[in-house]
Amino acid sequence: MQAATTLDTAWIAIGTLDDIPVLGARVVETAHGPVAVFRNSADEVFALLDRCPHKGGPLSEGMVHGRLVTCPLHAWNIHLDKGEAKAPDVGCVPRFEVRQEGRDLYLNPEPQAQGA
Secondary structure (H helix, E strand, O other), rough: OEEEEEEEEEEEEEEHHHHOOOOOEEEEEEEEEEEEEEOOOOOOEEEEOOOOOOOOOOOOOOEOOOOOOEEOOOOOEEEEEEEEEEEOOOEEEOOOEEEOOOOOEEEEEOOOOOOO
């Protein structure tokens, strides 16, 4: 994979927007573990560690709707833009920044700070 460097962060080329199915995800391996890269119906792209904060279910296999993904194990809803579980559930999953240049996508392999 190619890497682009911005502000001392090595961005990983992860393919194009067309590589991610609408309302679906693909998984990218990082040093922090598998990261699920999601695409919603508005072509927004989000990236979360591929583990539900509840029981560790694979979020990449969940159902994307709006800016949420539903975990396939116990139906927890996770905000794609925040990584937080939707109330009344409580928990958080690390988020990763995605940059789009044209249709090309790049992933910052370091998780974003909580609340950033």
